[in-house]
Amino acid sequence: MNTMEKSAPLNGESSTQSSGSAPNLPILYSFRRCPYAMRARMAVSYAGLKVELREIELKNKPSTMLELSSKGTVPILVLPDGQLIEESLDIMLWALSKNDPEDWRQIEAAANQKESAANMADLIAFNDGEFKYWLDKYKYADRHPEHMPEYYRTQALSFLSRLEELLSQNDFLLGNSISLADIAIMPFIRQFASVDSNWFEQINYPLLQQWLNIFLTSNLFSRIMQKYKPWQTQDAPTVF
Ligand SMILES: N[C@@H](CCC(=O)N[C@@H](CS)C(=O)NCC(=O)O)C(=O)O
Known part of the structure; x- marks a missing residue:
């Protein structure tokens, strides 16, 4: 069928x-x-x-x-x-x-497809690995009392800085159109943002905030x- x-x-x-x-x-x-x-x-x-x-x-x-x-x-x-x-x-x-x-998948867009595929895989792997690890600690900080929530949040922030830097070069993470990386990562940034949305809204990551908003307000x-x-x-x- x-x-x-x-x-x-x-x-x-x-x-x-x-x-x-x-x-x-x-x-x-x-x-x-x-x-x-x-x-x-x-x-x-x-x-x-x-x-x-x-x-x-x-x-x-x-x-x-x-x-x-x-x-x-x-x-x-x-x-x-x-x-x-x-x-x-x-x-x-x-x-x-x-x-x-x-x-x-950026099969047509990327001039150097091998490099593009490697960047995409690397970014998603970092999201699913290290970033998700700190995100879980931050989200459930009460279960990890050895540090304050702010400590876990700071660890997670280095990934957000990396994303903000990528967005200063292009409209989306890996170019000027949406890629698998944007979609694979966005739900986790949403989760990070919603742990303390007031705090998230006032941090100085304007491109990332705007990027997240594009997806959150989309029909998709x-x-x-x-x-x-x-x-x-x-x-x-x-x-x-
Ligand atoms: N690597 C898996 C991870 C999926 C995963 O961990 N999903 C969570 C929910 S967000 C889950 O089902 N956890 C099992 C549980 O909480 O019992 C994937 O990418 O599909």
Whole structure:
């Protein structure tokens, strides 16, 4: 079955998100507020693909999901042929391999594609690694009383400085158009900003604040942040 729909870029209309039967659609197990799941949903929606969305609760994961993927994290995507994609970045790449209307992978835009791919991978790896480590400590500072929250925040800030510097060179992180790196990183900067939004709004990172705002106010983001009640086995499929 062809799952491709008209592409729906950052501020385009979406033809997705209706309810009904979903024969042979890939199934996306997701959690609305999870930054990894957000980036996977953004890539799926941008590519105009239809999937069956199963909203889960982290504290009450469905056994159907755990039987498929014992690591128990979201997002995961189950393809109609049974193939399982268990990492958010791989789900993004799967979606973009089907349809990438604005070249988020920068296959066409980058003069030196190898360098561009390396920069992209490096930036995302730093986000998912060191930055996420300090972000979690900052967000849950009460669980890590060995330091004050400000200490963890300062550690995380070096990544924000790096992003601000990149944005002083181009409109987006890796060039003048949106790339996979922007989308993969943005949900984590959002999370960092929302730990103490008053503080975040007054720091001197104007380009990063503006960049974040572009995504937060986009149609793409509001589409993927629609609320769904947690999935139950007997529910009619939710087509996303
Ligand atoms: N490397 C994974 C990480 C996914 C992940 O850690 N997701 C969190 C939610 S944001 C999760 O499912 N945690 C399991 C839990 O809290 O039980 C990916 O990129 O998909």
